[in-house]
Amino acid sequence: xxxxxxxxxxxxxxxxxxxxxxxxxxxxxxxxxxxxxxxxxxxxxxxxxxxxxxxxxxxxxxxxxxxxx
Ligand code: FES
Numbered sequence: 001x002x003x004x005x006x007x008x009x010x011x012x013x014x015x016x017x018x019x020x021x022x023x024x025x026x027x028x029x030x031x032x033x034x035x036x037x038x039x040x041x042x043x044x045x046x047x048x049x050x051x052x053x054x055x056x057x058x059x060x061x062x063x064x065x066x067x068x069x
Contacts, residue, residue: 007048010041018049022056029053 003016013036013043026035033039039046 008038008041008045010045011037013038013045015052018052019056022053027057029052045061056063 001013003014003019004041005015007013007018008014017036018038021032021035025033029039029046029050034054038049043059
């Protein structure tokens with residue numbers, strides 16, 4: 001699968017655009033929806049977007065954990 005592949009057909013969002021948005025800090029489906037509007041049409045792409053998210057977040061350094069109050 002290449003970065004040019006369309007993941008969200010409804011909003012014409014490619015795999016590469018999703019990866020860039022994740023790297024820019026949008027590390028949840030809701031953040032990606034707000035940024036790229038992917039998954040906001042028919043919704044059938046959500047599992048594909050989630051798979052890219054899982055793949056990218058797994059490869060990234062862990063985010064700092066919130067501690068205390
Ligand atoms: S393919 Fe993404 S919302 Fe329809």
